[in-house]
Amino acid sequence: MSQDSGRYSRQILFPGIGAAGQSAIRSATVGLVGLGALGSGIADLLVRAGVGRLRAVDRDYVDLSNLHRQGLYTESDARERLPKAVAAGRRLALLDPEVEVEARVADLRPENAEDLLGDCDLILDGTDGFETRYLINDLAVKRGLPWIYGACVAAQGMTANILPGDTPCLACLFPDPPPPGTGDTCDTAGIIGPAASLIASLQVTEALKILVGDRKALRRGLLSIELWPYRAVELGGRSARPRADCRVCGERHFDFLEGDRWSRxxxxxxxxxxxxxxxxxxxxxxxxxxxxxxxxxxxxxxxxxxxxxxxxxxxxxxxxxxxxxxxxxxxxxxxxxxxxxxxx
Ligand SMILES: [Zn+2]
Structure with a gap:
Protein backbone atom coordinates (compact mmCIF):
# COMPACT_ATOMS: atom_id res chain seq x y z
CA MET A 1 0.00 0.00 0.00
CA SER A 2 1.46 3.35 -0.96
CA GLN A 3 1.97 6.07 1.58
CA ASP A 4 -0.73 8.05 -0.18
CA SER A 5 -3.48 5.47 0.26
CA GLY A 6 -2.38 5.05 3.89
CA ARG A 7 -3.01 8.74 4.44
CA TYR A 8 -6.67 8.44 3.44
CA SER A 9 -7.23 4.81 4.52
CA ARG A 10 -9.73 5.52 7.30
CA GLN A 11 -11.73 7.80 5.05
CA ILE A 12 -11.72 5.19 2.26
CA LEU A 13 -12.91 2.60 4.78
CA PHE A 14 -16.05 4.67 5.33
CA PRO A 15 -18.64 3.15 2.93
CA GLY A 16 -19.94 6.55 1.81
CA ILE A 17 -16.51 7.34 0.32
CA GLY A 18 -14.67 4.13 -0.67
CA ALA A 19 -11.80 3.99 -3.17
CA ALA A 20 -13.89 5.39 -6.03
CA GLY A 21 -15.07 8.28 -3.86
CA GLN A 22 -11.53 9.08 -2.78
CA SER A 23 -10.39 9.25 -6.37
CA ALA A 24 -13.33 11.54 -7.22
CA ILE A 25 -12.35 13.81 -4.32
CA ARG A 26 -8.74 13.82 -5.58
CA SER A 27 -9.76 14.84 -9.09
CA ALA A 28 -11.94 17.78 -7.96
CA THR A 29 -11.24 21.50 -8.00
CA VAL A 30 -13.04 23.27 -5.16
CA GLY A 31 -13.40 27.03 -4.79
CA LEU A 32 -13.59 28.64 -1.36
CA VAL A 33 -14.51 32.28 -0.86
CA GLY A 34 -13.37 33.69 2.47
CA LEU A 35 -10.72 32.39 4.84
CA GLY A 36 -12.20 33.61 8.11
CA ALA A 37 -13.86 31.42 10.71
CA LEU A 38 -15.86 29.26 8.29
CA GLY A 39 -13.16 29.32 5.62
CA SER A 40 -10.41 28.21 8.03
CA GLY A 41 -12.40 25.16 9.08
CA ILE A 42 -13.49 24.36 5.53
CA ALA A 43 -9.96 24.65 4.08
CA ASP A 44 -8.43 22.52 6.82
CA LEU A 45 -10.98 19.71 6.40
CA LEU A 46 -10.93 19.75 2.60
CA VAL A 47 -7.15 19.66 2.35
CA ARG A 48 -6.93 16.83 4.90
CA ALA A 49 -9.63 14.95 2.96
CA GLY A 50 -7.33 15.05 -0.09
CA VAL A 51 -9.21 17.27 -2.50
CA GLY A 52 -7.30 17.68 -5.76
CA ARG A 53 -7.13 21.44 -5.89
CA LEU A 54 -8.40 24.11 -3.52
CA ARG A 55 -8.64 27.66 -4.79
CA ALA A 56 -9.19 29.92 -1.79
CA VAL A 57 -9.82 33.65 -2.09
CA ASP A 58 -9.65 36.16 0.75
CA ARG A 59 -9.38 39.96 0.86
CA ASP A 60 -8.45 40.49 4.51
CA TYR A 61 -5.40 40.23 6.78
CA VAL A 62 -4.95 38.31 10.04
CA ASP A 63 -5.89 40.24 13.17
CA LEU A 64 -5.42 39.19 16.80
CA SER A 65 -9.21 39.26 17.27
CA ASN A 66 -9.53 36.45 14.66
CA LEU A 67 -7.49 33.86 16.52
CA HIS A 68 -10.16 32.54 18.88
CA ARG A 69 -12.14 31.13 15.95
CA GLN A 70 -9.89 30.99 12.87
CA GLY A 71 -7.83 27.84 13.31
CA LEU A 72 -5.40 28.30 10.42
CA TYR A 73 -3.65 31.30 11.94
CA THR A 74 -1.08 31.97 14.62
CA GLU A 75 -0.17 34.94 16.74
CA SER A 76 2.84 35.60 14.56
CA ASP A 77 0.59 35.82 11.45
CA ALA A 78 -1.37 38.51 13.28
CA ARG A 79 1.78 40.33 14.41
CA GLU A 80 3.14 40.34 10.85
CA ARG A 81 -0.33 41.29 9.61
CA LEU A 82 -0.13 38.71 6.85
CA PRO A 83 -2.95 38.52 4.35
CA LYS A 84 -5.13 35.57 5.33
CA ALA A 85 -4.62 33.95 1.93
CA VAL A 86 -0.83 34.04 2.40
CA ALA A 87 -0.90 32.70 5.97
CA ALA A 88 -3.48 30.06 5.04
CA GLY A 89 -1.53 29.00 1.95
CA ARG A 90 1.60 28.43 4.08
CA ARG A 91 -0.27 26.50 6.72
CA LEU A 92 -2.26 24.33 4.29
CA ALA A 93 0.91 23.39 2.37
CA LEU A 94 2.16 21.68 5.54
CA LEU A 95 -0.91 19.46 5.84
CA ASP A 96 -0.83 17.54 2.58
CA PRO A 97 1.72 18.50 -0.08
CA GLU A 98 -0.19 16.51 -2.71
CA VAL A 99 -3.10 18.93 -2.55
CA GLU A 100 -2.70 21.87 -4.88
CA VAL A 101 -3.61 24.96 -2.85
CA GLU A 102 -4.06 28.17 -4.78
CA ALA A 103 -4.59 30.88 -2.18
CA ARG A 104 -5.32 34.27 -3.70
CA VAL A 105 -5.23 37.65 -1.96
CA ALA A 106 -8.19 39.12 -3.76
CA ASP A 107 -11.65 40.51 -3.30
CA LEU A 108 -14.24 38.49 -5.20
CA ARG A 109 -15.93 40.91 -7.56
CA PRO A 110 -18.06 40.84 -10.70
CA GLU A 111 -14.92 41.45 -12.82
CA ASN A 112 -12.91 38.53 -11.44
CA ALA A 113 -15.56 36.03 -10.31
CA GLU A 114 -15.58 33.98 -13.52
CA ASP A 115 -11.77 33.82 -13.61
CA LEU A 116 -11.45 32.84 -9.96
CA LEU A 117 -14.32 30.36 -9.70
CA GLY A 118 -15.61 29.52 -13.18
CA ASP A 119 -13.53 26.33 -13.54
CA CYS A 120 -14.39 24.91 -10.10
CA ASP A 121 -16.49 21.76 -9.64
CA LEU A 122 -17.96 23.11 -6.41
CA ILE A 123 -17.86 26.40 -4.49
CA LEU A 124 -17.98 26.80 -0.72
CA ASP A 125 -19.09 29.97 1.00
CA GLY A 126 -16.86 31.21 3.81
CA THR A 127 -17.80 34.86 3.31
CA ASP A 128 -19.31 37.27 5.79
CA GLY A 129 -21.50 39.35 3.50
CA PHE A 130 -24.64 38.94 1.48
CA GLU A 131 -23.39 40.90 -1.51
CA THR A 132 -20.59 38.41 -2.16
CA ARG A 133 -22.97 35.49 -1.64
CA TYR A 134 -25.39 36.81 -4.27
CA LEU A 135 -22.44 37.14 -6.62
CA ILE A 136 -21.44 33.50 -5.98
CA ASN A 137 -25.10 32.51 -6.46
CA ASP A 138 -25.30 34.33 -9.81
CA LEU A 139 -22.13 32.69 -11.08
CA ALA A 140 -23.07 29.23 -9.81
CA VAL A 141 -26.60 29.33 -11.25
CA LYS A 142 -25.36 30.75 -14.57
CA ARG A 143 -22.81 27.95 -14.92
CA GLY A 144 -24.84 25.18 -13.25
CA LEU A 145 -22.23 24.73 -10.49
CA PRO A 146 -23.21 23.46 -7.04
CA TRP A 147 -22.33 25.69 -4.09
CA ILE A 148 -22.79 25.51 -0.35
CA TYR A 149 -24.05 28.53 1.54
CA GLY A 150 -22.82 29.01 5.11
CA ALA A 151 -23.21 31.79 7.65
CA CYS A 152 -22.42 32.16 11.30
CA VAL A 153 -22.76 34.80 14.01
CA ALA A 154 -22.95 34.65 17.82
CA ALA A 155 -23.80 30.98 18.61
CA GLN A 156 -25.95 30.38 15.55
CA GLY A 157 -25.45 29.44 11.94
CA MET A 158 -27.18 28.51 8.71
CA THR A 159 -26.24 26.40 5.74
CA ALA A 160 -27.86 25.18 2.53
CA ASN A 161 -26.76 23.12 -0.46
CA ILE A 162 -27.53 24.99 -3.64
CA LEU A 163 -27.78 22.70 -6.65
CA PRO A 164 -28.95 24.91 -9.52
CA GLY A 165 -32.21 23.68 -11.02
CA ASP A 166 -32.67 21.10 -8.27
CA THR A 167 -32.74 22.86 -4.88
CA PRO A 168 -33.69 26.49 -4.04
CA CYS A 169 -30.95 29.00 -4.88
CA LEU A 170 -29.93 31.79 -2.50
CA ALA A 171 -32.36 34.21 -4.16
CA CYS A 172 -35.18 31.63 -3.81
CA LEU A 173 -34.45 31.50 -0.06
CA PHE A 174 -33.75 35.23 0.43
CA PRO A 175 -35.01 37.27 -2.54
CA ASP A 176 -33.11 40.40 -1.47
CA PRO A 177 -30.11 41.12 0.73
CA PRO A 178 -31.02 42.45 4.17
CA PRO A 179 -30.75 46.27 4.31
CA PRO A 180 -27.34 47.37 5.65
CA GLY A 181 -27.20 47.64 9.42
CA THR A 182 -30.28 45.47 10.08
CA GLY A 183 -28.67 42.09 10.70
CA ASP A 184 -26.47 40.92 13.55
CA THR A 185 -22.78 40.81 12.74
CA CYS A 186 -19.70 39.58 14.57
CA ASP A 187 -19.22 43.26 15.56
CA THR A 188 -22.57 43.61 17.24
CA ALA A 189 -23.35 40.11 18.47
CA GLY A 190 -19.90 38.49 18.72
CA ILE A 191 -19.25 34.88 17.76
CA ILE A 192 -18.02 31.69 19.41
CA GLY A 193 -15.54 29.38 17.72
CA PRO A 194 -17.55 26.15 18.04
CA ALA A 195 -20.50 27.61 16.12
CA ALA A 196 -18.23 28.40 13.18
CA SER A 197 -16.52 24.99 13.38
CA LEU A 198 -19.89 23.25 13.35
CA ILE A 199 -21.17 25.08 10.27
CA ALA A 200 -17.83 24.53 8.48
CA SER A 201 -18.05 20.79 9.28
CA LEU A 202 -21.60 20.59 7.97
CA GLN A 203 -20.55 22.36 4.77
CA VAL A 204 -17.60 20.02 4.19
CA THR A 205 -19.69 16.91 4.89
CA GLU A 206 -22.13 17.99 2.18
CA ALA A 207 -19.20 18.92 -0.09
CA LEU A 208 -17.84 15.37 0.18
CA LYS A 209 -21.26 13.95 -0.74
CA ILE A 210 -21.35 16.19 -3.82
CA LEU A 211 -17.78 15.30 -4.82
CA VAL A 212 -18.37 11.54 -4.57
CA GLY A 213 -21.68 11.93 -6.45
CA ASP A 214 -23.99 10.80 -3.65
CA ARG A 215 -26.73 13.37 -4.28
CA LYS A 216 -29.40 11.27 -2.60
CA ALA A 217 -27.62 11.70 0.73
CA LEU A 218 -27.61 15.52 0.47
CA ARG A 219 -29.66 17.78 2.70
CA ARG A 220 -32.12 19.79 0.57
CA GLY A 221 -33.47 22.41 2.95
CA LEU A 222 -32.09 25.48 4.73
CA LEU A 223 -30.65 24.29 8.04
CA SER A 224 -30.67 26.81 10.87
CA ILE A 225 -28.94 25.94 14.13
CA GLU A 226 -28.87 27.85 17.42
CA LEU A 227 -26.34 26.38 19.84
CA TRP A 228 -26.88 28.45 22.97
CA PRO A 229 -29.57 27.39 23.94
CA TYR A 230 -29.77 24.51 21.46
CA ARG A 231 -32.38 24.43 18.71
CA ALA A 232 -32.19 23.22 15.11
CA VAL A 233 -34.72 23.52 12.28
CA GLU A 234 -34.57 22.64 8.61
CA LEU A 235 -36.78 24.75 6.37
CA GLY A 236 -38.10 23.10 3.24
CA GLY A 237 -36.62 19.72 4.03
CA ARG A 238 -36.88 16.99 1.42
CA SER A 239 -39.55 18.79 -0.58
CA ALA A 240 -37.46 21.95 -1.14
CA ARG A 241 -37.57 23.00 -4.80
CA PRO A 242 -36.50 26.16 -6.68
CA ARG A 243 -39.14 28.90 -6.91
CA ALA A 244 -40.50 29.25 -10.45
CA ASP A 245 -40.59 33.06 -10.14
CA CYS A 246 -37.05 33.35 -8.74
CA ARG A 247 -35.17 36.31 -10.21
CA VAL A 248 -31.95 34.31 -10.55
CA CYS A 249 -32.62 30.61 -11.17
CA GLY A 250 -36.10 31.16 -12.69
CA GLU A 251 -35.72 34.32 -14.78
CA ARG A 252 -31.92 34.10 -15.08
CA HIS A 253 -31.20 37.72 -14.20
CA PHE A 254 -27.64 37.90 -12.88
CA ASP A 255 -27.62 41.46 -11.50
CA PHE A 256 -24.73 40.91 -9.09
CA LEU A 257 -22.49 39.16 -11.62
CA GLU A 258 -23.21 41.89 -14.14
CA GLY A 259 -22.19 44.50 -11.58
CA ASP A 260 -25.52 46.36 -11.58
CA ARG A 261 -26.00 45.98 -7.83
CA TRP A 262 -22.39 46.15 -6.73
CA SER A 263 -21.10 48.72 -4.24
CA ARG A 264 -17.58 50.13 -4.01
ZN1 LIG B 1 -33.65 30.70 -7.27
Missing part, protein backbone atom coordinates in the same frame (compact mmCIF):
# COMPACT_ATOMS: atom_id res chain seq x y z
CA UNK A 265 -17.28 50.12 -0.25
CA UNK A 266 -18.21 47.37 2.14
CA UNK A 267 -18.23 47.14 5.93
CA UNK A 268 -16.17 44.19 7.15
CA UNK A 269 -17.62 41.84 9.72
CA UNK A 270 -15.84 41.74 13.07
CA UNK A 271 -13.63 44.67 12.30
CA UNK A 272 -15.11 48.15 12.76
CA UNK A 273 -13.60 48.69 9.31
CA UNK A 274 -14.62 49.53 5.77
CA UNK A 275 -13.02 48.17 2.62
CA UNK A 276 -12.57 50.68 -0.19
CA UNK A 277 -11.97 49.63 -3.78
CA UNK A 278 -9.88 51.67 -6.20
CA UNK A 279 -11.73 53.27 -9.08
CA UNK A 280 -9.28 51.73 -11.55
CA UNK A 281 -7.84 48.41 -10.41
CA UNK A 282 -4.09 48.09 -10.89
CA UNK A 283 -0.91 47.41 -8.98
CA UNK A 284 0.17 49.89 -6.32
CA UNK A 285 3.88 50.51 -5.79
CA UNK A 286 3.90 50.13 -2.01
CA UNK A 287 7.46 51.50 -1.68
CA UNK A 288 6.52 54.68 -3.55
CA UNK A 289 3.35 55.06 -1.47
CA UNK A 290 5.41 54.65 1.71
CA UNK A 291 7.74 57.40 0.53
CA UNK A 292 4.80 59.67 -0.26
CA UNK A 293 3.24 59.18 3.17
CA UNK A 294 6.52 59.56 5.05
CA UNK A 295 6.25 62.10 7.84
CA UNK A 296 2.45 61.95 8.01
CA UNK A 297 2.22 58.95 10.35
CA UNK A 298 3.62 55.53 11.16
CA UNK A 299 4.22 53.34 8.13
CA UNK A 300 4.95 49.62 8.00
CA UNK A 301 4.98 47.52 4.90
CA UNK A 302 5.74 43.95 3.82
CA UNK A 303 5.60 42.36 0.36
CA UNK A 304 1.81 42.26 0.36
CA UNK A 305 0.50 45.37 2.04
CA UNK A 306 1.25 48.71 3.65
CA UNK A 307 -0.14 49.94 6.96
CA UNK A 308 -0.39 53.67 7.49
CA UNK A 309 -1.44 54.96 10.92
CA UNK A 310 -1.97 58.59 11.85
CA UNK A 311 -3.96 60.21 14.65
CA UNK A 312 -6.93 60.37 12.31
CA UNK A 313 -6.94 56.92 10.79
CA UNK A 314 -5.35 53.53 10.18
CA UNK A 315 -5.36 52.37 6.57
CA UNK A 316 -4.09 49.06 5.22
CA UNK A 317 -3.40 49.20 1.48
CA UNK A 318 -3.00 46.02 -0.58
CA UNK A 319 -0.98 45.76 -3.78
CA UNK A 320 -4.15 45.66 -5.89
CA UNK A 321 -5.14 49.10 -4.58
CA UNK A 322 -7.80 47.90 -2.16
CA UNK A 323 -7.67 49.40 1.28
CA UNK A 324 -9.16 48.63 4.66
CA UNK A 325 -9.93 51.75 6.67
CA UNK A 326 -10.03 50.93 10.36
CA UNK A 327 -12.04 52.70 13.05
CA UNK A 328 -14.73 53.67 10.58
CA UNK A 329 -18.05 52.15 9.55
CA UNK A 330 -19.25 54.82 7.14
CA UNK A 331 -18.56 54.20 3.44
CA UNK A 332 -18.39 57.87 2.42
CA UNK A 333 -16.00 58.73 5.25
CA UNK A 334 -13.81 55.72 4.36
CA UNK A 335 -13.70 56.84 0.74
CA UNK A 336 -12.72 60.37 1.78
CA UNK A 337 -9.85 59.03 3.89
CA UNK A 338 -8.78 56.72 1.05
CA UNK A 339 -8.69 59.60 -1.40
CA UNK A 340 -6.77 61.76 1.01
CA UNK A 341 -4.01 59.26 1.81
CA UNK A 342 -3.93 56.74 -1.04
CA UNK A 343 -5.28 58.90 -3.84
CA UNK A 344 -7.72 58.50 -6.72
Missing amino acids: TVTLCGRDSVQVLPRDPGQVDLGALAARLAGQGDIRHNDFLLVFASQEVEITVFRDGRAIVKGCTDGAEARRLYQRYVGA
